[in-house]
Amino acid sequence: MKTEIAEILKRNQLSVTDSRTSILELFRSSKSALAHADIEKKTSEQFDRVTIYRTLQTFVEKGIVHTIPTADNSVLYALCKDNCSQGHHHDNHVHFICDDCGVTYCLEHISIPNVQVPEGFITKQTDLVMSGQCDKCNA
Amino acid sequence: MKTEIAEILKRNQLSVTDSRTSILELFRSSKSALAHADIEKKTSEQFDRVTIYRTLQTFVEKGIVHTIPTADNSVLYALCKDNCSQGHHHDNHVHFICDDCGVTYCLEHISIPNVQVPEGFITKQTDLVMSGQCDKCNA
DNA sequence: AACACTTTGCAACTTTGTTGCAAAATAAAC
DNA sequence: GTTTATTTTGCAACAAAGTTGCAAAGTGTT
Numbered sequence: 001m002k003t004e005i006a007e008i009l010k011r012n013q014l015s016v017t018d019s020r021t022s023i024l025e026l027f028r029s030s031k032s033a034l035a036h037a038d039i040e041k042k043t044s045e046q047f048d049r050v051t052i053y054r055t056l057q058t059f060v061e062k063g064i065v066h067t068i069p070t071a072d073n074s075v076l077y078a079l080c081k082d083n084c085s086q087g088h089h090h091d092n093h094v095h096f097i098c099d100d101c102g103v104t105y106c107l108e109h110i111s112i113p114n115v116q117v118p119e120g121f122i123t124k125q126t127d128l129v130m131s132g133q134c135d136k137c138n139a
Numbered sequence: 140m141k142t143e144i145a146e147i148l149k150r151n152q153l154s155v156t157d158s159r160t161s162i163l164e165l166f167r168s169s170k171s172a173l174a175h176a177d178i179e180k181k182t183s184e185q186f187d188r189v190t191i192y193r194t195l196q197t198f199v200e201k202g203i204v205h206t207i208p209t210a211d212n213s214v215l216y217a218l219c220k221d222n223c224s225q226g227h228h229h230d231n232h233v234h235f236i237c238d239d240c241g242v243t244y245c246l247e248h249i250s251i252p253n254v255q256v257p258e259g260f261i262t263k264q265t266d267l268v269m270s271g272q273c274d275k276c277n278a
Numbered sequence: 279a280a281c282a283c284t285t286t287g288c289a290a291c292t293t294t295g296t297t298g299c300a301a302a303a304t305a306a307a308c
Numbered sequence: 309g310t311t312t313a314t315t316t317t318g319c320a321a322c323a324a325a326g327t328t329g330c331a332a333a334g335t336g337t338t
Contacts, residue, residue: 015285036326050288050327067211075210075212113254115233121273128254128267134260135257135260154315155304188295190318
């Protein structure tokens with residue numbers, strides 16, 4: 001296990017440190033989106049706030065995790081499926097936020113349709129966020 | 140003009156004040172999504188930060204504007220088209236935020252492609268926000 | 279083990295958003 | 309057009325979230 005996580009870090013040209021290992025492990029075990037505060041709590045405040053910020057930033061840059069927009073102005077981080085290891089493949093799926101329960105869903109299998117932007121515009125990121133009622137709240 | 144805006148406020152049971160009038164006017168003239176910071180700047184810091192927060196909150200509650208979540212942890216506010224009073228039909232065009240100059244463009248002529256959601260989900264709103272470099276900054 | 283390089287934790291700071299309350303503005307009543 | 313009741317505003321103080329510089333500690337390489 002540990003070795004596997006170390007592998008992922010090395011594959012992304014990151015040195016293997018306690019914080020990176022723990023946080024990545026946390027993502028893999030929880031298998032759901034985490035907020036910065038969640039990580040702080042679940043690592044028992046073992047790491048400095050700043051360290052967590054920087055670790056998350058690094059992971060985003062390397063494509064290990066991606067950010068999820070939420071309605072209440074908080075950022076969630078989630079593991080990128082294919083570990084994005086070959087890189088360049090930014091997440092491309094639709095997110096759905098339930099107005100009632102507030103849960104953010106990754107609709108992994110629904111990809112964002114291509115959108116043609118006007119000439120001269122360069123797109124670096126595309127977010128498609130839907131909101132309404134999820135299946136559980138609609139019952 | 141002023142009368143028209145006052146009408147909208149009254150229709151929503153809101154008293155007509157300077158800040159509400161100015162901010163609503165700003166939304167109508169800019170016709171694009173605005174962040175809190177944009178509003179602060181464009182009203183030349185005429186109003187207290189707190190007032191702007193509360194005004195936006197009120198507008199959201201009344202359905203005059205709606206929020207657009209973005210992945211970078213910023214919330215955008217946009218006018219609801221039909222004033223949403225009779226409801227339900229929200230804007231349907233793509234937004235583009237320039238990372239360099241910070242301007243938000245409404246790509247009015249590009250509509251959001253239809254997205255099929257899983258069974259049981261009810262979509263009330265769909266926002267597509269792109270970011271990158273606009274034509275002016277890419278020159 | 280010794281070196282170069284990267285990462286961490288601390289402190290200080292900025293930015294963003296919230297709350298309570300007195301003063302001012304608005305709306306309603308006369 | 310005053311007066312009164314209600315709402316809204318601005319201030320101050322606070323809370324939460326995020327950033328930056330830098331010395332100390334950790335990592336990787338030889």
